[in-house]
Amino acid sequence: MKLSESDSQIYQLIKKEIEREEYSLILIASENYVGEDILDAMSCVLTNKYAEGYPSKRFYSGCRYLDEIESIAIDRAKELFKAEHANVQPHSGSSANMAVLHGVLKPGDRILGMDITHGGHLTHGARASFSGKFYSSFGYKVSRETEMIDYEEVERVAREVRPRLIIAGASAYPRFIDFERFRKIADSVGAYLMVDIAHIAGLVVAGEHPDPVRHAHFVTTTTHKTMRGPRGGLILCKEEFAKAIDAAVFPGIQGGPLMHVIAAKAVSLKNAMTDEFKEYQRQIIKNAKHLCASMEKKGYRIVSGGTDNHLFLVDLTSKNITGKEAQEALERSGIMLNRNLIPFDTKGPNITSGIRIGTPAVTTRGMKEPEMEIIAELIHRVLERIDDGAFQDEVKEEVKALCSRFPFYAKIYPL
Ligand code: PLP
Numbered sequence: 001m002k003l004s005e006s007d008s009q010i011y012q013l014i015k016k017e018i019e020r021e022e023y024s025l026i027l028i029a030s031e032n033y034v035g036e037d038i039l040d041a042m043s044c045v046l047t048n049k050y051a052e053g054y055p056s057k058r059f060y061s062g063c064r065y066l067d068e069i070e071s072i073a074i075d076r077a078k079e080l081f082k083a084e085h086a087n088v089q090p091h092s093g094s095s096a097n098m099a100v101l102h103g104v105l106k107p108g109d110r111i112l113g114m115d116i117t118h119g120g121h122l123t124h125g126a127r128a129s130f131s132g133k134f135y136s137s138f139g140y141k142v143s144r145e146t147e148m149i150d151y152e153e154v155e156r157v158a159r160e161v162r163p164r165l166i167i168a169g170a171s172a173y174p175r176f177i178d179f180e181r182f183r184k185i186a187d188s189v190g191a192y193l194m195v196d197i198a199h200i201a202g203l204v205v206a207g208e209h210p211d212p213v214r215h216a217h218f219v220t221t222t223t224h225k226t227m228r229g230p231r232g233g234l235i236l237c238k239e240e241f242a243k244a245i246d247a248a249v250f251p252g253i254q255g256g257p258l259m260h261v262i263a264a265k266a267v268s269l270k271n272a273m274t275d276e277f278k279e280y281q282r283q284i285i286k287n288a289k290h291l292c293a294s295m296e297k298k299g300y301r302i303v304s305g306g307t308d309n310h311l312f313l314v315d316l317t318s319k320n321i322t323g324k325e326a327q328e329a330l331e332r333s334g335i336m337l338n339r340n341l342i343p344f345d346t347k348g349p350n351i352t353s354g355i356r357i358g359t360p361a362v363t364t365r366g367m368k369e370p371e372m373e374i375i376a377e378l379i380h381r382v383l384e385r386i387d388d389g390a391f392q393d394e395v396k397e398e399v400k401a402l403c404s405r406f407p408f409y410a411k412i413y414p415l
Contacts, residue, residue, distance in 0.1 A: 015413075018409050018413055018415065019415055021033065021408075021409060022403060022407070022408060022409045022410055022415060023334065023399070023400045023403045023404070024334045024335070024336050024399065024403065025334060025335045025336065025362060025375060025378075025399055025402070025403065026336050026361035026362065027335065027336060027337040027357045027358055027359070027361070027362065027375070028336055028337055028338055028356075028358060028361070029172075029199065029225075029310060029311035029338075029356055029357065029358020029359075029360070030171070030198075030199065030222075030224075030225050030358070031225070031336075031358075031360070031361050032224065032225060032226070032228045032360045032361050032364055033228075033361055033364045033365070033408050033409070034224075034228060034229065034230065034264075034268075035228075035271075036412050037267050037271075038228075038229060038230055038264045038267055038268055039412075041230070041260065041263040041264035041266075041267050042230050042260050042261060042263075042264045043260070044260055044263070045260075046066070046069070046259040046260035046262075046263050047258070047259070047260040049062065049063070049066055049259055050256045051063050051066045051070070051256060051257055051259055052250060052251075052255060052256050052257075053250065054070070054246060054250070055067040055068075055070050055071045055074075066259050069259065069262060069263050069266060070088060070089075070257070070259070070262055072266050073086075073088040073262050073263070073265050073266035073269060074086045074087075074088055076266055076269035076270055076273070077234060077236065077265075077269055078236075079273075080205050080269050080272055080273055081204075081205060081213050081219070081236050082211075082213055082214075083213050083219070083236035083237070084236075084237070084238050084239040084242070085236065085237050085238065085239050085241070085242040085245070086234065086235070086236050087099070087234070087235040087237075087245055087246055087249050088232075088234055088262050088265050088266075089249050089250060089254060089257040089262065090220075090232065090233030090234065090235060090249055090254070091232060091233060091254060091258060091261075092222065092231065092232060092233050093121075093123075093196070093198040093220065093221065093222035093233045094122070094123050094129075094233070095233050095249075095253060095254065096220040096221070096222075096233030096234060096235045097121075097123040097124075097131070097167075097194075097196060097220050097233075098123065098130060098131075098253055099235060099245065099248040099249045099252060099253055099254075100165075100194050100218045100220060100235060100237075100245065100248070101131060101134075101135060101165070101194075102248045102252050102253055103241070103244045103245050103247065103248030103249075103252065104164075104165065104192055104217075104218075104241070104244060104248075105135060105164055105165060107134045107135065108134075108135065108136055109135055109136065109163075109164040109165070110135070110136045110137075110138065110161055110162065110163040110164055111124075111125050111131065111135045111136070111137050111138070111163050111164065111165045111166075111167065112125070112137075112138045112139070112140060112157065112158055112161050112163040112165075112166045112167065112191070113125040113131075113137065113138075113139060113140075113166070113167035114139065114140060114141075114149075114167070114168070114169070114170050114173070115139030115140065115141050116139070117141075117341050117343075117345065117349075118139070118140075118141045118142050118173075118341075118343050119142070119170040119171060119172040119173035119343075120139065120167075120170055120171065121169075121170065121171045121196065121198070123196075124137075124139075124167045124169075124196070125137030125138065125139060125167070138157065138161045138163065140153060140154045140157045140158075141153070141343065142173075142304075142343045144343070144344060146304065147303050147304040147305075147342075147343050148175050148304050149173070149175070149177065149178075151178060151181045151182075151185070154166075154182070154185055155185045155188070158185050158186075158188070158189045158191065159188075159189060162189055162190075162191075163189065163191045164191055164192065165191055165192040165193075165194055166182065166185065166186045166189075166191045166192070166193050166194070167194050167195075167196060168182040168193065168194075168195045168196070168212070168216075169194075169195050169196030169197055169198065169199075169200075169212075169220075170196075170199070171198070171199060172311070172313060172340050172341075172356050174303065174304055174306070174307035174308065174309060174311055174312045174313060175304055175307070175308050175309070176209060176210055176308045176309070177195075177210065177212075178210065179193075179195055179210055179211070179212035179215040179216060180210075180215050182195070182215070182216075183215040183216065192217045192218065193215065193216045193217050193218075194216060194217065194218040194219075194220065195212035195215070195216040195218070195219050195220075196219075196220045196221070197212060197219060197220070197221045198220070198221050198222040198225060199222075199225050199226065199309075199310070199311070200226060200309055200310070201221040201222070201223075201225070201226055201227045202225070202226025202227045202228065202272065202277070202280075202281050202284070202310075202360070203226055203281050203284070203285065203309055203310060205227075205272050205277075205281075206272075206277065206278040206280075206281035206282065207278070208278075208281050208282060208285055209308075209309060213236060217237065217238060217241065218235065218236070218237045218241065218245070219235070219236040219237070220233065220234070220235050220236075221233070221234050221236075222234075223265050223268060225360065226281065226284065226310055226360050227268055227272060228268060228271070228272075228277075228280075228360070228364065229264060229265055229267070229268025229269070229271075229272075230261045230264035230265060230268065231261070232258070232261045232262075232264075232265055234265065235249070280363060280364070283363050283368065284310045284359050284360050284363045285308075285309060285310060286368075286369065287359040287362065287363050287367065287368065287369065287372050288307050288309065288310050288311060288312060288357075288358070288359045289306070289307060290369045290372040290373070291312075291357065291359060291372040291375060291376055292306055292307050292312040292357075293306075294372060294373050294375075294376030294377075295312075295314060295357075295376050295379070295380075297376075298376060298377075298380045300314050300315070300316070300319070301314070301315040301317070301318060302314060302315070303315055303342050303343065303354065310358050310359055310360050311356055311357060311358035311359070312356075312357055313340055313342055313354050313355070313356055313357075314354055314355050314357065315342050315353060315354050316353055316354060316355065316383075317342075317353050319383065321383060321386055322339070322347060322351045322352060322353065323338075323339030323340060323341075323347075323351065323352030323353060323354050323355050324339050324350065324351050324352060325386055326339065326355050326383055326386070327339045327355060329382050329383070329386050329387075329392055330355075330379065330382055330383075332389065332392040332393070332396065333378070333382045333392040333393075333395040333396050333399060334395070334396040334399035334400060334403075335375075335378060335379060335382065335395075335399060337355050337356060337357050337358075338355065338356050339351070339352040339354070339355055339356075340352055340354045340355055340356035341353070341354065342354035359372075362375070364408070365403070365406040365407075365408050366406050367406055371402065371406075374402060375402075378395055378398065378399065378402075381395060382395055
C-alpha cells in the first residue's frame with residue numbers, strides 16, 4: 001500500500017517538509033540536499049535485511065548482495081580518501097566518534113578536544129555527552145586575539161594534560177586546521193590523533209582543505225554534510241587499527257548495519273569522485289567567502305575576520321541582537337540558520353551572541369556569488385527590523401521567489 005493511503009498524516013507532513021526545504025534558504029552549515037539517486041538507494045528493500053558482521057563474515061544467511069554493496073562502499077571510501085582501512089557502518093557521526101574512543105581507549109582515559117563553546121562537537125569531550133562522562137575530558141580554546149586555534153596553546157595544554165587521544169576538527173570553526181601540526185603535538189605527548197572532518201569532508205576530498213588522512217591515526221566523518229550523501233558516519237584508519245575499529249563498531253556499539261544507508265553512502269562516494277563534485281566544493285567556498293564579505297560590508301563583525309571553508313560566524317553583540325532572536329526572525333522569513341556561541345561568549349548556548357552561516361545547501365541549488373549578495377541583503381533587512389513580524393512575512397515571499405529560480409525538489413516532486 002502506498003504511504004499516502006496507509007498513513008496520510010505522515011505523508012502530508014513529509015510533503016510539507018519537501019515544500020519547506022524547497023522554498024527556504026538553507027544556510028545551516030551542517031545541512032544539504034541529497035539527490036534523487038541517494039533518495040532511491042535509501043528508500044529500498046535493503047532496509048529489510050539483517051547483516052551483522054562484515055562482508056563474507058556475516059552472522060546471517062542471504063547476505064550475498066549486501067556483501068557486494070558494502071565492499072564497494074569500503075573500496076570507494078578507501079580510494080576517495082586514500083585511506084588504508086574504512087568502516088562504513090557507523091549510523092552517524094557521533095557513532096563513528098564513539099566507536100574510535102571505544103576501540104582504543106579505556107573508560108576514564110584522558111582525551112583532549114576542542115572546547116564545545118569554541119567550536120568543538122559534543123562528542124569531543126563535552127560534559128553532556130558519553131565522551132565527557134566515560135572519559136576524562138579536557139578542552140583547548142581558540143586565541144582571544146585571533147579567534148583561531150593557537151597551536152602553541154594546544155601543545156601547552158597537551159603537555160599539561162597528557163591525553164591518550166587528541167581530537168582535531170570542529171562543528172563551528174571557519175578556518176583551515178593544521179593537521180600536521182596536531183600530529184606533531186600528539187606524537188610529542190604519546191597520544192593518538194583522531195581528526196573529525198564531519199563538516200569539511202567534501203572540501204578535503206576535493207583538495208580544498210588540508211588533508212588529515214596521512215597525519216591522523218583515525219579520521220571520522222559524517223556523510224551528509226558537505227559530502228552530500230545520506231545521514232550517516234564513516235571511519236578511516238591505518239591498517240594496524242582495522243581490527244580494533246571494526247570490532248568497536250560491531251559488536252562494540254552497534255548491531256545490524258543500515259544497509260540501505262550503506263548503499264546510499266556508496267553512491268555518494270562515487271559522486272564525490274567526479275569533477276562536478278570538486279567544482280561544487282570550490283563554489284561552496286567561493287559562496288561562503290562572498291556571503292561573509294557581503295555581511296562584513298554591511299557592518300557585521302565576523303569571528304576571526306573571515307572564512308577558509310564552507311561556514312562563518314557572525315558576532316551580533318554590537319547590533320544588540322542575540323543569536324536566538326536572529327534565528328527566530330530569520331526562520332519566520334524563510335531563512336534557516338542556527339544561533340551559535342562565539343568564542344568567549346558571555347551568553348549561554350540557548351541565547352548566544354552569534355549565528356553560524358554555511359553555504360553547502362544553497363550551492364547545491366546552483367546559487368552563486370550574485371545570489372550571496374541578495375541573501376546578505378535579505379538577512380540584513382530582517383535583522384534591522386527584528387521585531388517586525390509583518391515585514392518578515394513579506395521577506396518570506398521574496399525568499400520563496402528566489403528559491404523558485406533555483407528549483408531542486410520541484411524537479412522531482414509535484415509541488
Ligand atoms: N562531528 C562533528 C564535527 C559534527 O559537527 C557533527 C554534527 O554536527 C558530528 C560529529 C555528529 O554527527 P551526527 O549528528 O551524525 O551524530
